[in-house]
Amino acid sequence: MLLSETVSLLFCLILVLAAGSGSTREHKDLCSTCRQIVDNFNKGFERTANKNFGGGNTAWEERKLSKYETSEIRLVEILEGLCDSSSFECNHMVEEHEEHFETWWFKRKTKHPDLLKWFCIETIKVCCPKGTFGPDCNTCVGGAERPCHGNGRCDGDGTRGGDGKCLCDDGYEGDFCLDCAERFYNEERNDTFSLCKECHPSCTKCSGGTAQDCEECRDGWEEDQEGTCVDIDECASDPSPCKEKEYCLNNDGSYSCSVCDSRCSGCKGPGPGNCLACSEGYKDEEGTCTDVDECELPDKVCTEEHQECVNTKGSYKCLCESGFQEQDGVCVPQPETEESEEEPASDTEDSPTTDKVTEREDL
Secondary structure (H helix, E strand, O other): OOOHHHHHHHHHHHHHHHHHHHHHHHHHHHHHHHHHHHHHHHHHHHHHHOOOOOOOHHHHHHHHHHHHHHHHOOOOOOOOOOOOOOOHHHHHHHHHHHHHHHHHHHHHOOOOOOOOHHHHHHOOOOOOOEEEEEEEEEEOOOOOOOOOHHHHEEEOEEEEOOOOOOOEEOEEEEOOOEEEEEOOEEEEEEEOOOEEOOOOEEEEEOOOHHHHEEEEEEEEEOOOOOEEEOOHHHOOOOOOOOOOEEEEEEOOOOOEEEOOOEEOOOOOOHHHHHHOOEEOOOOOOOOEEEEEEHHOOOOOOOOOOOEEEEEEEOOOEEEEEOOEEEEEEEEEEOOOOOOOOOOOOOOEEEEEEEEEHHHHHOO
């Protein structure tokens, strides 16, 4: 076969598969829309149940209620509330099949009270009964009562689409969802029923739920002399799997690395009590790295004139004393603030300044 013919054949196959997928999705969407319409219809039916009824017991009220209960007015009110204005699919379906609603309301409701079954499944045929699928509503694998033997869902279940294949729940696999997936084992099984449970975390394959039932150990575990899968302590290996200034934490089947405390230069665990050595600016006091107060050392660390020492965590700062500021690495006096040339006037009753202040206050 020529290359061009092969490419054309593959392209056609892709188009067919894409069309089939789109058709399945369309069928599912139509059924979903129809189910929502019926659900909203039932809600509207309940909402209008006692409308136009005053709550008394007179024969007149009962006659009025009876007439409204089956009236076209009530039907119209229910239909108007079926769809949001923005839902094209819903409004289109209601408009297209409005006569079916009228037929059911006036002629079929008593004999066929299940609107979903009458309208969506039997009349416009966009849905199927639960446990069936496809254009002809074929029964799902495992039966309509327990599709996929209760361990998955049937593709297209309840719609006119899908291929009926089982989409298995977690822990199950196979065409009928009767087989156990990897890391699961069968606790019970017969031709129509299967119960799969998860293996012990140490197992890749198993025949039961404990570490002794492993047929194969997972990564991070190893088999001991008794045939049990036990955790490998990666943190006990030499050299350590972690970087410098990190410590190792062993977990079941794995390990993790965390950063050492800033007071440590190398560590074996969290906090300043697990340091292998103390970082610069810290000292060991009874097994814990604590801050060195450089400002209290016999030899001054701030040697410039008018400097004072301020201790910080793991270090210190040399700051200028009050009244001085740093300039080119030395502390120099701060420039004095210029004082007013005029002396303030005394606060007396006859003082003109006082009058001015008073005037400002009045303003």
